[in-house]
Amino acid sequence: TTATIDATRIAMNQGVTNGGGLFSSTLTLRDSEITDNIVTGSTAQGGGLYASSTLTVSGTEILRNRADGTSNARGGGVYANSTSSLTESTIADNEAFASNRGNGGGLYVSNGQIVIRRSTIPGNSVFGATESRGGGIIAEHSPELVLNQPTVSGPPPFGGAAARGG
Numbered sequence: 001t002t003a004t005i006d007a008t009r010i011a012m013n014q015g016v017t018n019g020g021g022l023f024s025s026t027l028t029l030r031d032s033e034i035t036d037n038i039v040t041g042s043t044a045q046g047g048g049l050y051a052s053s054t055l056t057v058s059g060t061e062i063l064r065n066r067a068d069g070t071s072n073a074r075g076g077g078v079y080a081n082s083t084s085s086l087t088e089s090t091i092a093d094n095e096a097f098a099s100n101r102g103n104g105g106g107l108y109v110s111n112g113q114i115v116i117r118r119s120t121i122p123g124n125s126v127f128g129a130t131e132s133r134g135g136g137i138i139a140e141h142s143p144e145l146v147l148n149q150p151t152v153s154g155p156p157p158f159g160g161a162a163a164r165g166g
Contacts, residue, residue: 014037015037015039016041017039020046020066021037021048023050027051028056030058034065034077035062036064037049038066038068039068040070041069042071043073044098045108046075048076050078051082055078055082058089060090062077062090064093066097067079069097071099073102073128074104076096076097076106076126077091077094079108080108081109086115091107092121094106096108096126099129100129101128103126103133104137105135106121106124108137109140110140
């Protein structure tokens with residue numbers, strides 16, 4: 001599915017496994033707000049949104065979303081499984097929480113380049129009893145993480161602000 005969403009608010013939804021607020025393959029999201037959504041399941045991915053292919057986000061706020069997995073959680077705010085870009089946007093106060101592995105509290109990107117321009121990624125967090133990585137951002141199996149004037153911060157002690165792995 002290819003979707004373009006402009007000036008829309010997606011809030012207070014719940015999903016199972018992938019995408020608490022929104023699920024799409026190729027997604028362009030502009031001047032929108034994704035808030036207070038949750039995804040649950042054994043492996044919960046993308047509390048706010050899940051994109052299985054190219055993701056382009058601009059002028060958008062992704063706030064207070066949660067991936068709550070009984071085993072694994074990836075991308076409290078956003079899970080992107082391909083090339084992604086984030087421009088002049090905010091990903092804040094999201095959580096990836098799981099009994100085993102919590103990764104990418106704000107943003108989890110796998111299998112593609114991620115470019116972040118003039119965006120803010122504060123106050124996101126991760127928790128997993130076995131592993132916690134990337135409170136703000138994690139890029140796994142991604143060839144390149146490009147940061148251009150970002151602000152990435154997160155609360156201690158879990159996860160750190162950004163991670164790149166495997």
